[in-house]
Structure formats: structure tokens, C-alpha cells
Amino acid sequence: MGLGFGFKGRIVACAMSSLLATIAAPVWAAADIVIGQVAPLTGVIAGTGDEYVAGAHAYFAHVNAKGGVNGRKIRVVVKDDGYKPDQTLALTKEMIAQDNPVALFGFVGTANVLSLVKNKVLSDAGIALLAPYTGSLDLREPMNPNIFHIRASYTDETAKMVEHLHTIGIRKFAVMYQDDAFGKSGLAGAESALAKLGLKAVATGSYDRTKPEEVGAAIKAIEPASPEAIIMVSVNKASSAFIKQLRAAGSRAQLYSISVVNFKELLKNAGEEIVRGVGIAQVMPFPYTPATPVVREFQGLMQQYAPGKVISYASMESFVAAKVLVEALRRAGPEPTREKVLAALEAVRDYDVGGFKIGFGPNNRIGSRFVDITVIGRDGKLLK
Known part of the structure; x- marks a missing residue:
């Protein structure tokens, strides 16, 4: 005879092996x-x-x-x-x-x-x-x-920008926006904030969301009105293109953007000299x-x-x-x-x-209305 188990021995060996495996392995592994x-x-x-x-x-x-x-x-x-x-x-x-x-x-x-x-x-x-x-x-x-x-909402952001600029004497506002629900929401917020101050936008201009670098029509609609400040409700590429073309057209209007724009993208796409002084609303703590x-x-x-x-x-x-x-x-x-x-x-x-x-609640789904204003300063740094 060899050293193998008989039939009953194999059953016992398998049972013991199964028991040892059960002891060695966790009884339950929580799903992700x-x-x-x-x-x-x-x-x-x-x-x-x-x-x-x-x-x-x-x-x-x-x-x-x-x-x-x-x-x-x-x-x-x-x-x-x-x-x-x-x-x-x-x-x-x-x-x-x-x-x-x-x-x-x-x-x-x-x-x-x-x-x-x-x-x-x-x-x-x-x-x-x-x-x-x-x-x-x-x-x-x-x-x-x-x-x-x-x-915070785009209305909160644009209201903060308009109020800030109004306190320093700005009265002629324009709005550049993306032609979709995103851009129109920011436009409505700016117009509402201006109305509360007894003002109206001197010009508005938009661009196609699928062609963010094609902002020529917005420039033509806004620049001739000679606004003192322009609120930009736009994404990174559109904002960069708009700033470059607006400055090339000779406008020195103060430029303010809503929070979805990343200042580093503006620096990369438009250059430090051109974007210096651009204001950007923020809805989170300063991360730097x-x-x-x-x-x-x-x-x-x-x-x-x-x-x-x-x-x-x-x-x-x-x-x-x-x-x-x-x-x-x-x-x-x-x-x-x-x-x-x-x-x-x-x-x-x-x-x-x-x-x-x-914070939320049964009748509240807006966790924060915090808005801060930052400015692109010298050496490409964002300042509070």
C-alpha cells in the first residue's frame, strides 16, 4: 500500500483542509x-x-x-x-x-x-x-x-464682482458669456446685480461653447461701447482668447472672471503681461x-x-x-x-x-454662499 488516504481518510482530510482555510481567511470581507x-x-x-x-x-x-x-x-x-x-x-x-x-x-x-x-x-x-x-x-x-x-451660485459671484467694482467708481459694465445655460446664468446674475444699483450693461457679447477660442463676435459687440469693466462668464480658453484680443483692440477695461477660470491657464494661454490685474471670483478657501x-x-x-x-x-x-x-x-x-x-x-x-x-437642510441644498475676490499680480501670482 502507498501512503495515500483511504476514501474515509480523504473525506476527513478535505474537511480539515476546509476548516483550516475557513480559520485562515476572514469570515466576511466588506464590499467597497x-x-x-x-x-x-x-x-x-x-x-x-x-x-x-x-x-x-x-x-x-x-x-x-x-x-x-x-x-x-x-x-x-x-x-x-x-x-x-x-x-x-x-x-x-x-x-x-x-x-x-x-x-x-x-x-x-x-x-x-x-x-x-x-x-x-x-x-x-x-x-x-x-x-x-x-x-x-x-x-x-x-x-x-x-x-x-x-x-456659491454664479449670481452670488457676479453680484460680488459688480458690488466691488461699483464701490471703486465703476459705472459702465459689459458682460462676455458662453452661449449656453452656464453663460446665460452668469449673465442674468450680472444684470440682476446691476439693476439693483440702477444700472444696465452697456454691452454684452457671447461665444459658442464648442468653439471657445472664437471670441471675435464678442469683441465686436463689446469693445465699441468702451466699458470700464467687463464680467467674463467663460471657460479658460475663451477667457484667454478674449483678454488677448480685447487688449490688442486697445481696450483697457478692468476684467473680472467667475470662479471656473483657472488663473494658471490664463497665464499659460495669454501671458503674464496681458493677464496681470485680471480679477477672479472664488468660492473656496485660498488654496496656496x-x-x-x-x-x-x-x-x-x-x-x-x-x-x-x-x-x-x-x-x-x-x-x-x-x-x-x-x-x-x-x-x-x-x-x-x-x-x-x-x-x-x-x-x-x-x-x-x-x-x-x-450646511444643508430639508429645504436647502446650497451648502455655501462664500465668495472672495482675487487678482492676478506680478510674477504670475494670485493675490487676495
């Missing part, structure tokens, strides 16, 4: 908490999309390194829509059906998010969308219970100086988990949003569902992320 994000990683605002993904990634990676949320890791499924609303719609539907996220997060673009609202994607899925990168009133009035904003706890944490975790990625207002904003989402996931408990996460977000009140507060 899936979050869905659709953002423009290619196309005309790819830089912004990349930054908006990177800031959140740094915080989620930090949380996962510490054991996750209630013992479960966060897994973010990211899809690239190229800033095209039809792609946003298709990819979101696909993601909800295939990946089963408990929440959506960090989408970019007014028209992109409106495509979801118009097609009832969020309400039909019963899912929350936190921190869309847009300040459009069309997504805020009337309140959409599924969308949670952490940034560690003056508050959240900025210190942001800078440290970006260096650790997203080395080489850009420190910017966009990455700062998505970092703050990630902190809010993680807090909601904690409150949702060990078995988060779409319904539980939505309810947990609604219950977030005056949540301090580190010197900056976000």
Missing part, C-alpha cells in the same frame, strides 16, 4: 462603497476636470489608507464625458445600471448636469449628486432635492497659503496621494466635497444605500471641514 463621477478628462476643459478628480482622489485615498468608512473602502468609478452633455447622460445611465453607486459626485458643467435633470436620471434612481462644478441658478431654483451644492486647517490638510494629502497634480481652486473644491461626502457616508452607517446617503447629506448642518463650513 461605490461612488460615481463623470468629468471632462478630455476636451476644452480637460485641465479643470483633471483637477476636480485629483483633489477628491487625495482625500478618498487618505480615508482608505486609514481603513475606509465604517470598515469599507471607497471606490470611485470615473468616466470621461469630454464636457459633452449627451455623453454625461449616457455614461451616467450606464454607471448607475452597471456599477450601482450609492451616490454621484463631482460632475462638471451646467448643461451636463441639466441633461440629467431633464431626463429625470437622478430622481428615477433616487440618488444624490454632490458638488457639481457649476453655479447655475437653473440647478438651484426651484430646489432639486437630489442635487447638493457646496459652492496654509492659513486654515483644511488648506494645510489639502496641501499635505495632495503631496502624498496626488503628487504632480495641480494645486488649484478646483482641486481644493473637490477635496472639500470629498470630506463632506465621507462625513455623510459615516452617518449613513455600515450598510449605506442611496436613500440613506441622501438623507445623511440633508442632515449635514454647519459641518466644519477645517475653517470652512458646509
Whole structure:
């Protein structure tokens, strides 16, 4: 006879082997908490999309390194829509059906998010969308219970810019805007702020969202009116092209942009001499100086988990949003569902992320109305 087991021996050996494997392996491994994000990683605002993904990634990676949320890791499924609303719609539907996220997060673009609202994607899925990168009133009035904003509206931003410029004696305003829901929202905000001061825009000019560098028509509409200040409701490439062409035409109007513009992109595309003095509204804490706890944490975790990625207002904003989402996931408990996460977000009140507060409520989906004004100074530095 050999050294092998008999039939009964083999059964005992298999049973013992199975028992040992059971003891050696964890009895239960928690599934990941899936979050869905659709953002423009290619196309005309790819830089912004990349930054908006990177800031959140740094915080989620930090949380996962510490054991996750209630013992479960966060897994973010990211899809690239190229800033095209039809792609946003298709990819979101696909993601909800295939990946089963408990929440959506960090989408970019007014028209992109409106495509979801118009097609009832969020309400039909019963899912929350936190921190869309847009300040459009069309997504805020009337309140959409599924969308949670952490940034001030474009109306808040343009009102702040108009009020600021009015205090220093400016009376002749013009508005340059992207010809879509995003741009028209900012235009309406500027016109409303001017009306409260008894003023009207002396000129307005727009450009096609698919051709951001073709701003000649906007120049022709605005420059002859000789405005003292121009509010730009536009993306990076359009803003850069507009500034260059406006200065080439001889206009010395003061230029102010809403927060979606990245000053480093203006510097790269238009040059320091041309963009010096341009004002930019901001809706988040200043990310370049560690003056508050959240900025210190942001800078440290970006260096650790997203080395080489850009420190910017966009990455700062998505970092703050990630902190809010993680807090909601904690409150949702060990078995988060779409319904539980939505309810947990609604219950977030005056949540301090580190010197900056976000708060929602049953009748409130606007977490912050903070607006600050910055200016591009000498040596390409952004100044408060």
C-alpha cells in the first residue's frame, strides 16, 4: 500500500483542509462603497476636470489608507464625458445600471448636469449628486432635492464682482458669456446685480461653447461701447482668447472672471503681461497659503496621494466635497444605500471641514454662499 488516504481518510482530510482555510481567511470581507463621477478628462476643459478628480482622489485615498468608512473602502468609478452633455447622460445611465453607486459626485458643467435633470436620471434612481462644478441658478431654483451644492451660485459671484467694482467708481459694465445655460446664468446674475444699483450693461457679447477660442463676435459687440469693466462668464480658453484680443483692440477695461477660470491657464494661454490685474471670483478657501486647517490638510494629502497634480481652486473644491461626502457616508452607517446617503447629506448642518463650513437642510441644498475676490499680480501670482 502507498501512503495515500483511504476514501474515509480523504473525506476527513478535505474537511480539515476546509476548516483550516475557513480559520485562515476572514469570515466576511466588506464590499467597497461605490461612488460615481463623470468629468471632462478630455476636451476644452480637460485641465479643470483633471483637477476636480485629483483633489477628491487625495482625500478618498487618505480615508482608505486609514481603513475606509465604517470598515469599507471607497471606490470611485470615473468616466470621461469630454464636457459633452449627451455623453454625461449616457455614461451616467450606464454607471448607475452597471456599477450601482450609492451616490454621484463631482460632475462638471451646467448643461451636463441639466441633461440629467431633464431626463429625470437622478430622481428615477433616487440618488444624490454632490458638488457639481457649476453655479447655475437653473440647478438651484426651484430646489432639486437630489442635487447638493457646496459652492456659491454664479449670481452670488457676479453680484460680488459688480458690488466691488461699483464701490471703486465703476459705472459702465459689459458682460462676455458662453452661449449656453452656464453663460446665460452668469449673465442674468450680472444684470440682476446691476439693476439693483440702477444700472444696465452697456454691452454684452457671447461665444459658442464648442468653439471657445472664437471670441471675435464678442469683441465686436463689446469693445465699441468702451466699458470700464467687463464680467467674463467663460471657460479658460475663451477667457484667454478674449483678454488677448480685447487688449490688442486697445481696450483697457478692468476684467473680472467667475470662479471656473483657472488663473494658471490664463497665464499659460495669454501671458503674464496681458493677464496681470485680471480679477477672479472664488468660492473656496485660498488654496496656496496654509492659513486654515483644511488648506494645510489639502496641501499635505495632495503631496502624498496626488503628487504632480495641480494645486488649484478646483482641486481644493473637490477635496472639500470629498470630506463632506465621507462625513455623510459615516452617518449613513455600515450598510449605506442611496436613500440613506441622501438623507445623511440633508442632515449635514454647519459641518466644519477645517475653517470652512458646509450646511444643508430639508429645504436647502446650497451648502455655501462664500465668495472672495482675487487678482492676478506680478510674477504670475494670485493675490487676495
